[in-house]
Amino acid sequence: MLKTDRANEAIQLQERVLASRERDDNPDFISTLNNHAYGLRNAGFVAEAEPFDRRVATASIKLLGEIHPLTIHRRNNLVLTLIMLCKLEEARQILAANWRLNASPQAITTPRIAFLRPLIALLESQPDTPFLGQLKTLLTGPELPVACDVAVPWDIAYFIEFLKPKLGEHPAEYLTALVAALNDRYKLSALDPFPEWRVQPPVHLDIPWP
Numbered sequence: 602m603l604k605t606d607r608a609n610e611a612i613q614l615q616e617r618v619l620a621s622r623e624r625d626d627n628p629d630f631i632s633t634l635n636n637h638a639y640g641l642r643n644a645g646f647v648a649e650a651e652p653f654d655r656r657v658a659t660a661s662i663k664l665l666g667e668i669h670p671l672t673i674h675r676r677n678n679l680v681l682t683l684i685m686l687c688k689l690e691e692a693r694q695i696l697a698a699n700w701r702l703n704a705s706p707q708a709i710t711t712p713r714i715a716f717l718r719p720l721i722a723l724l725e726s727q728p729d730t731p732f733l734g735q736l737k738t739l740l741t742g743p744e745l746p747v748a749c750d751v752a753v754p755w756d757i758a759y760f761i762e763f764l765k766p767k768l769g770e771h772p773a774e775y776l777t778a779l780v781a782a783l784n785d786r787y788k789l790s791a792l793d794p795f796p797e798w799r800v801q802p803p804v805h806l807d808i809p810w811p
Contacts, residue, residue, distance in 0.1 A: 626663070637653055670710050734808075737803045738804060758777070
């Protein structure tokens with residue numbers, strides 16, 4: 602299907618959603634919107650995905666509460682979209698809010714927040730941040746519990762590929778290896794060839810973000 606056809610399909614679906622009598626307090630409806638937003642983001646229709654991601658994130662807070670792992674996961678999805686749209690300030694704010702939540706650490710939410718924040722720092726060429734060190738603490742420390750209802754593995758290869766022109770080849774390879782380790786700790790050794798990981802000491806999770 603041509604890209605313009607996919608874009609038109611997305612617009613038509615959005616119009617149907619807006620006209621639908623389905624309510625945002627229907628979990629199945631919100632799950633459908635979330636899946637559609639993922640499909641749009643994956644296909645490169647990021648601007649079309651944004652309103653769906655925002656609606657899903659807002660509805661999830663009302664349905665599940667802020668500290669529910671699925672809510673945090675869906676807010677992280679919104680962050681993916683915002684990064685792809687170069688809305689980095691808002692992405693930073695959402696990640697910082699997610700990090701400060703009094704939520705129990707989960708294998709499929711906490712390290713993902715810690716991955717996305719240094720990625721933003723990388724895009725903005727920010728040196729000497731604690732973010733990567735905190736991710737290392739999470740990946741090399743005790744295994745965290747796995748929450749239900751959150752996608753495993755984390756499929757964001759499309760996201761890294763989208764950012765590759767801005768990041769460059771080596772950073773994209775490094776981020777790909779990081780995601781592989783996030784999904785499977787047995788792949789941590791694949792990070793050893795990357796000096797930025799090898800020389801990075803762990804940083805305590807209580808160190809505040811700048």
